Amino acid sequence: MKKFTFTLLLAVIGCSGFSQIEELTPEEKFYRDSITHLNESNAAIEASQLAYNEGVELFKQNNFKAAVGKFTSSISNDPKFTPAYYNKAVAQNSMEDYKGAIKTLDELLTIKANYAKAFFQRARAYQGIGDYLNAETDYEKVIELKPKYDKAYYNYGTLKFMQKDYFAAVTQFSKVIMLKPDDAYAYNDRGSCYRMLEKYGEAVKDYEEAARKNPNLAFVLNNIGTTKTKLKMYVEALAAFNRALSVDTEFFLAYNNRGVTHMRMERIDDAVNDFTKALEINPSYAPAYSNRSGAYFKKGDYEKAKQDADKALQLNPELADAYVNRGNAKEMLRDLDGACEDWSKARQLGSELAKQYHSGNCSN
């Protein structure tokens, strides 16, 4: 109230030279109102832009949540400011708020219907919530609007891969390779498609091409190792794992996988060492415990086999392999009921081996 009185007084003083007392005509009033509106509108745009820029800065600091807040503020100040929608959606995707991103992008695409990158982001978001059908539709739209957008083909390929449509995935990754011939990732992923199609020769060829494009990708070398293990080319597989580990000495997956190759070669002690090394690097890596359990089982050390499977299951209670291995160990420790329980659980989790063991040992 005090402030208002002061303001009013200023107005009166201010108007002593420039009188404001005279009544305005309707046209003048309209003009004044339009100017007032213009002033408000300009202030809002400025506030929107300021919030937007702050959001961009926060995003760069990976503070996605705060960035989303700023972009939201920007949008509320200027609902037509499309970059704020886009950036908000990107931030939401980055923080895996896929539903939020979809909502934001729906609004954006209402304002800017053919915004290819918005479709791309929405496809990502749909992919994030497992709505592959809508994700596909959006990726197709991106490709239609922006036919040379390699990332769209790449993600579309990924989507197809995840739906186990490996032939379609090969097509998409091939397009990425056509657009970006040096894309090691695309070669790797196409190799993985071939691998899933059990075309191991072609898979290795693509993986090796990926490794040529970028020799420092440990995971590509690891993929070569596991694929060659499937081809029973154990010596070459070991060489690939060794290369992977020379690139990344902390790559625990490569230790784990090399351990499995050692098992195939019946080098049980070497396998145990590799599984142990994987666990030294990542003590929470349940599969290495499960695998070491299997190795101990093969050595006839059933107590240790059980202990390792127990640890694996503490870390991941849904790890079917660990149930199989613990079941095997329990059987040899004369706990057939316990073994049957474990095989049953592994069977529920989809293990074919457990199905075989359970039906062969646990029914009457």
Next chain:
Amino acid sequence: MKNYLIVLFLSFSVFSFGQDVEFKAANFKDDKEGFKKAKEQMELGTEQWHLGNAEVFVVKSPELFYMKALEHFEKAYAFNPNSAELNFKIGVCHIHSTHKVKALPYFKEAYKRNALVDPFINYYMGLVHQLEGDFNKALTFYTTFETEYRKADDFGKFVKQRKSECKSGLKLVGTPIRAWVDHVPELSSEFDDYAPSVSMDGEEIILTSNRPNGHTPNEVGVYDDDIYSASLIDGVWQKPAKLKGKINTEGNDVSNNLSYNGTKMLMSKENAQGNSDIYESELRGDTWSDPISFSRDINFKSNERFASYNFNDRAIYFAKDKPGGKNGYDIMVSGVKVKRDRSYGLPTQILDVSSQFNDGPIYMHPNGKIMYFASEGFNSMGGYDIFYAKKIKGGGWTKPVNMGAPINTPYDDYFFAATANGKFAYIASNRAGGKGGFDIYKATFWGDEKSPSFATEDYLLASVAKPIQDPELVGEVKVTSMAELTVFKGKTLDAITKKAVKAIIEITDNNKGEIVESFTTNSATGKFLISLKSGGNYGIAVKADGYLFHSENFDIPQGSAYNLVNKKIELKNIKIGSKIALRNVFFDTGKSNIRSESNTELDRLVQLLKDVPSLKIELSGHTDNTGSAQNNIKLSQDRAAAAVAYLKSKGIAANRLTAKGHGSDKPIDTNATASGRQNNRRTEFEITGN
């Protein structure tokens, strides 16, 4: 003392070094009566013992004779346990009983006391080592026996078989099968417990036992066999109970096999002639019916026992002891003729699974393709072993396969009753470690070696199964700081008549020195309406034909309260004597040099003088009353002269211009206030000629 020492020495020799103390009177001078009785028992026992031996030769059951012999021998043994001969004979009695393990210490004692006690001692010492699993040592004894035994009888086949067993034992024990065999104490007793037959679900078991049953034991104190059943509850077998009904009699009633659905049972029992025959009983409610014998085609004059149903109920398999035969029981099959009459065709011996020794019991797998049977022959590692043979398409059976250790031992292992999944089986065995005689054992098969489940993990997708991100944001924008506008309205009027005057207005943004608006007011109303950025300082210059040029300086404050500024501009006719203040002419404080932002205003005056060439003016400088009057006069004079100089520089003739400094002599407002003093500080011109 000396004599005492000699006696002591002798005693030490006899008992410490295991000398043979034969049943000779000379050895028992101090107890002639005792010796006489013991000797008599020795002889009575030996009589039965020989009868038993005769049975062994023809692969018959010598057990009863040996049991009788044992009764006498034990009395003799109580008198003299140090006779190698007696120890040997007791060993023989036990080794041919169901309690074989009892024989071992007697044979060892006999051999220790006299390694030449009997021509068969090496044979039985071979058996001792065979039972103990020391097959190599056993072979040495058998070979020695073989070398020394010169009798042209059939016993050679036993030695040959024993040696074969040892060789089998070396192989079989060296490569045990993947199974555990556990004693089942709940189903076993210190008596003979055998002939297990288990329901398909593994939760009911039938077995035979000669445990005390309330009947009258035979002449050697052994009770007759009865059939019992037990249930598995929470993984534990309950105490076996006699089957309900009249199935159990005072004679030996021996379970053979349950039918696959558990409603019928084949059993064997002695007929009136003392031969073992096969019978069948049915389960009615919880009671077993009176056993009914099979037709003469099966139950002939010989002994038949250990029968098994076939999977399709179209035949029975059983063991038959052919009269006059020397190969013990053989395995037979007989096809059904009229089922309801239990009428079966003449049995046929299955040669593929019949050996020179006792064969059977038999268990037919429910799939009809595998026969499990026990045999003392083939590659048994000793006593009965359990074998299997597979049915050959087109007829016959494969060569029997020993089920191996630990299912089989050098002792008697027989009967085989499996659960439906084949994971478990129950057998009977008199191996060491049981309660006594035959006991029930449970075999748990591991099945094929289990493979551990190994998992590899890859980043199959470079993006680790997540879509790649395109986190490129739209970049920062330049903030368009749109200044606020203020509505500026006004009117141009004749200062004297107050009538609207059409005037040309120029508005200058003094901060930038730019003309921001230029317009003409309405001729009828003199009104104008524009918007100006708030927060600026503006100059307004108004020209109208016949009127003195009008100039003002004003601020448009920041803030929405000032969104409308109203201005009334009164214009003066150009008349001699009119005085006009140039409000937008600026000087540095205390100096007379004109600041550049004054040019617009002065240029208007230039323009007015050019527009009205007859116009003569006096430019006068005015100060407020602060400072000395002399200084004020000088400063105002200098400033007026500076303005004249500017006008001259723009081409205005000097004769039209005069400069006059008035100091503070001609105030137009009060000097008592700041705003009044500001008004008084001015540059003014007066029209002096026109």
